[in-house]
Amino acid sequence: MDKKLKIYIGLLVLIVLGIFYVESVKPKEINWYPSYAAKHKIPYGTYVLHKEMPSLFPKSEVKDVYQNPYVYLKDDKNNGTYFFLDNKVNFDKDELNQLLEFAERGNDVFIATNGIHLDTLQIQTSYLTTSAFEEKAYQKMSNPIFGGKEYHFDRDFSKLYFSEVDTLNTTVLGELVVRNENDSIISKKPNFIKVNHGQGNFYLHTFPQAFTNYNMLLDSNYEYVANVLSYLNNQQKNETGAGGGSNSRSAILWDTYYKTGKSRITSPMHYILSTKSLKWAYYIGLIGVLFFIIFKGKRNQRLIPVITPLKNQTLAFTRTIANMYYEKSDHKNIAEHKINYFLEYIRIKYRLSTLNIDERFYKNLANRSGNSEEKVVTLFKKIEQIQLKSSITEEDLVALNKAIEDFKAYKKQ
Template sequence: MNNKLKYIIGTSILFGILIYLQTIAPRNTNWIPTYSGNDKVPFGTYVLRNSLEDLFPKSIIKISGSSFFENKNDTNRCNLLIITNHFKPDSLDLDILFRKAASGSNILIAGEGISTALTDSLKITIKRNYANVLDSTTVLQTGNQTEWNKDYHFNKLIQSSWIELPESSEAITLGKGNEHINYIQVPYGKGSFFVHTQPLVFTNYHVLYNNHHYLEEVLGQLPRHITHLVWDEYYKPFHKKSQSPLKIILSIKALRAAYWTFVIGLALYILTNIRRRQRAIPILPPKTNLSRDFVQTIGLLYFNQKNHKDLVKKIFAAFSENVNSNYFIRIDFSPTCYKKLALKSGVNEKIVSRIFTRYKILADKEQVYESELIQFNKLVEIFYSQSSKSIQTEI
């Protein structure tokens, strides 16, 4: 056996020994609070989650790995257990949570920190003290303001948070730790919120190595007549939350306003354009009045021939035809006729009288001058312009 082979074998044996020693060596305990029902570490909640059937024997247990918004269609009344370090749902989840409580569900929230939106709605204040250490001992009790049960001494429990209640609060005190309130019930609609500020009480270490009767007394406050119990796995510290794009948009005020503006605008566009659009109507030039052109041509012909008297007669004949067809008046050159025509046509009676008077004068003359023809024609044109039933209506 050559030296190279001996070196390889020796190295392999050495690595095998190191791997074996690593596997049999005691592992360091992970004291990080995960509060997950899947974790068997000291500060996981594996033991409690698997004991729910014994604690709530008549309840249907459901493990929820999604947000309240995603489960908004679940309308069953239930006892909901939320155990985490800091419970800070967004506005959409919080709205669903309030609806569930109002409809008769009971929500137990165990957390050192709770969102301000929730505490303000419940009219409570969470106080925190960061000076406590993990090895300190905490004295816990259940009961009410007038009568307290026996003391439970918990080691490795941080008393870092407690509850302060204003005088106007409707909260019912259910427990205290180191003489500070740490467990309350706040009625809300047909249900209630239960708030506990020491979530470590619910973890594996304290269930197994401290007095588990305290935990039974805490959970014993939940109504037993409700047959559904939901264990939350979504709001844990290390849970990877996957949010839908719509929820992200609705959770941000500016994006929510833009989204609803778009939806309303789209709806209005659809409603206003639901009917078939009519084609644009083309603009057509007005039709030429050939009759008027013909009359103008004939009139110019007579005018150029200097036959002014004959043209006066034709102008008056057209005027008489207009009066007969539009006002049904037979012309007899009397003041009564003038007055009747003025009333029906809306033309000043003086204009009407001047037309007839001027025509009689021109008709008796042997020769009519151009200026007289133009003056007479202007009088007739004034009548047509003032008349409410002029025959010069364009088609």
């Protein structure tokens, strides 16, 4: 290994080590992905709420449900409050029917999402827009018992509210309040409602961000979450249970199926790259293989033989003829070479033997070359005359060359 290669490898190692160092010491970027998964501690995860659920519902059991509602609610022994929390929740027809039956027999369904379609409950949602130059949105409970306190979420979000509801079966529990730069209320819309259905209820909320880690730890916003969930707490059938005996314990059924950030392993490589330790192990392994190829390949590489390119024999032949002509003026020798080259030309181009130069040969050559038989005979008579002479003049050589070139030129026409 030469000195120059060692310098390059050393620089490569320093660059790789520098990249590792920078990656290890630089501040980790905040992940604002709307996960809503209970295992995630990122701002839009729900790790804090999930951990606090047992304290918010001390008389209830918190169960994680990993199946879709249609499969899980097939067993009618599953009762309590089905808790849905995600960016978007869209049930298919069978799932919605199961949830409706679940509520009809005295259970509750809580859904906090930025988008949902529940035409069966006769509700519609819309997005609130205002003309205020600077606006702030607040969440507020409607019941005066909560003191009318407003809670502010300091990040942008879609201001979804309930534009149409079934007034006979719906109760407004919370509102979205929008204020302008002068702190004056410019809009107030319902964003938390209760819809009666059978013996149970649907609790619908259009601001799922309120239940995320970021909002729970922002100022006193956890109070708002506790106020919202207090409606569920008051509805627990702690003594008789929904559809159960006197000793049954109601449950909070925490949905983990409808979660944007739920665990998905689409491929082994996806799993490796999604885990920090495995990802760096994979990269280090690739770098190790690269070094192995560089050093091992250079050590064991077989020598590549040097192939000398073929010499240009045509150029050598031309130089030989030129020397003979200009230096020695050996016209006879030049003519002999010219004749031999011409006979070789006939053998290759027209596939004719030149051993016997007779009438049959003249006829075949005339037919294949396109020249007249008379022209062919005249040319070969001239060749024969030159071959019989011991020496020839320059004029004889020029005449021979012209006759041969005329013969070839006719073929090219």
